[in-house]
Amino acid sequence: MKRKILSIVVLILLVCFVLTSCDTSSLGKDTNSSSSTKEVSSNISSKTDITKSTVKSKKTNNSSSKKNTKRKTASSSTNSVKKKTKKKKVKVSNISLSTIPKYSGSPYTEVNGNKPQFTSTEISKSSYEYYTDLDSLGRCGTAVACVGTDIMPTEERGTIGQVKPSGWHTVKYDCVNGKYLYNRCHLIGYQLTGENANPKNLITGTRYLNIEGMLPFENMVADYVKETDNHVMYRVTPIFKGNNLLASGVRMEGYSVEDKGEGISFNVYxxxxxxxxxxxxxxxxxxYNGVSAQPTTQKPKVKKKVQPTTTYSYNAGSSNNESSTYILNANSKKFHVPSCSAVSRMKDSNKQAYTGSRSSLISQGYDPCKICNP
Structure with a gap:
C-alpha cells in the first residue's frame, strides 16, 4: 500500500515538473518571438525609410534632370531660332528720299557713288533668293538673290495678272508705250531667278520704271552671269514714303562675286x-494734263498670250550681210558692238576683234549681245 502511495506521489511530482518545464519553454518562445517581431518591424521600418529616401532622391534627381533637359531644350530651341533668323536676315535699305535728287529726265540716279553696300557676311558663292514678307499695307519689302545660272529659268514666263500689288490700277494713256500706265514689276527680274507670280516680288511700277529704269540692269546682270558662269549679288528695295501704297522708286544694287565687283558693280535709285x-x-x-484717268472698260480676253520677259530688237542699219566690226567673247560665244558696256568687262584672253557680216558670226555659233543688240 505504501508503495502505491509513493508511486502516485512520484508520478504527481513528475507531472508537475513536466508542466513547469513546458511553461518555461513557452515563455522563452514568446520572448524570442517578440524580439524577432521587433527586429522584423525594425527592419521593415528601416527598409521603408530607405525606400522613401530612395524614391525621394529619385524624384529629386528626375526633377533636376527634367529641369536640365528643359534648359537644354530651351537653349537648343533658342539657338535654332537664332540660326533661322540669321539665315533669313536681310539688310533693308536705309536710304532716305530726302537724299535722292528730284526726277529730272533720267530714269535713275547713282546712290553712294554707285558703290553697292553688301557686307562681307552677305556675299555668297552659292545661288539663293529671298523675298521679304508683305507689310500690314500689303507692300513689298527688300528682295535679294545671289544670281547664278543654276536658278535661272528654263521655260517661258507664265501669267501674273492674278496678282494685284499695292496701289494697283488698270489705266491707259495714249502717251504711254503700250498704253498701260502700270506694270506688275518684278523686283528681281524673272530672267534672273525664274520667280514669277510671287506677290512678295511684284510691285506696281510705271512702264517707264520697268523698261527704262530696271530692265537695263537686269539684262546686264543676266548677260554677265551667262557669259562668265559667275555669281552676282542682286538686291532691290522698293522705297515708300510714309503709308503710300505706291513706291516712289526702287533701289537696285549689284555686285559680281568671283571677280569682286570688276564685272558688275552698281548702286542706283x-x-x-x-x-x-x-x-x-x-x-x-x-x-494727264489735269484730267483724271478712267480705268479701262475693255473686257479681258478669255485667252491671253504669254508675253516674253524681254523683247529684243536689232539696231537699225545693221543688216545680216553688212560688214561691220564686232568684239567677240570667245568664252561665252557672244558678239558685241565695240562701244558695248559688256566689252569693258571682258577678260583680255576672251576678247577678239572681228570684221565681217553678222550672219557669218551667227553661222559660226555666236549669239548677239542682249545689251547692245548688234
Missing part, C-alpha cells in the same frame, strides 16, 4: 514716274 503723267503715290491714282 530708279524713279517710279511716267513722263507727262501726274501720280498720287498715296493711292496710285493718276491724271
Amino acid at each position: 530708279a524713279y517710279n514716274v511716267q513722263p507727262n503723267i501726274k501720280i498720287d503715290y498715296a493711292t496710285g491714282d493718276s491724271s
Whole structure:
C-alpha cells in the first residue's frame, strides 16, 4: 500500500515538473518571438525609410534632370531660332528720299557713288533668293538673290495678272508705250531667278520704271552671269514714303562675286514716274494734263498670250550681210558692238576683234549681245 502511495506521489511530482518545464519553454518562445517581431518591424521600418529616401532622391534627381533637359531644350530651341533668323536676315535699305535728287529726265540716279553696300557676311558663292514678307499695307519689302545660272529659268514666263500689288490700277494713256500706265514689276527680274507670280516680288511700277529704269540692269546682270558662269549679288528695295501704297522708286544694287565687283558693280535709285503723267503715290491714282484717268472698260480676253520677259530688237542699219566690226567673247560665244558696256568687262584672253557680216558670226555659233543688240 505504501508503495502505491509513493508511486502516485512520484508520478504527481513528475507531472508537475513536466508542466513547469513546458511553461518555461513557452515563455522563452514568446520572448524570442517578440524580439524577432521587433527586429522584423525594425527592419521593415528601416527598409521603408530607405525606400522613401530612395524614391525621394529619385524624384529629386528626375526633377533636376527634367529641369536640365528643359534648359537644354530651351537653349537648343533658342539657338535654332537664332540660326533661322540669321539665315533669313536681310539688310533693308536705309536710304532716305530726302537724299535722292528730284526726277529730272533720267530714269535713275547713282546712290553712294554707285558703290553697292553688301557686307562681307552677305556675299555668297552659292545661288539663293529671298523675298521679304508683305507689310500690314500689303507692300513689298527688300528682295535679294545671289544670281547664278543654276536658278535661272528654263521655260517661258507664265501669267501674273492674278496678282494685284499695292496701289494697283488698270489705266491707259495714249502717251504711254503700250498704253498701260502700270506694270506688275518684278523686283528681281524673272530672267534672273525664274520667280514669277510671287506677290512678295511684284510691285506696281510705271512702264517707264520697268523698261527704262530696271530692265537695263537686269539684262546686264543676266548677260554677265551667262557669259562668265559667275555669281552676282542682286538686291532691290522698293522705297515708300510714309503709308503710300505706291513706291516712289526702287533701289537696285549689284555686285559680281568671283571677280569682286570688276564685272558688275552698281548702286542706283530708279524713279517710279511716267513722263507727262501726274501720280498720287498715296493711292496710285493718276491724271494727264489735269484730267483724271478712267480705268479701262475693255473686257479681258478669255485667252491671253504669254508675253516674253524681254523683247529684243536689232539696231537699225545693221543688216545680216553688212560688214561691220564686232568684239567677240570667245568664252561665252557672244558678239558685241565695240562701244558695248559688256566689252569693258571682258577678260583680255576672251576678247577678239572681228570684221565681217553678222550672219557669218551667227553661222559660226555666236549669239548677239542682249545689251547692245548688234
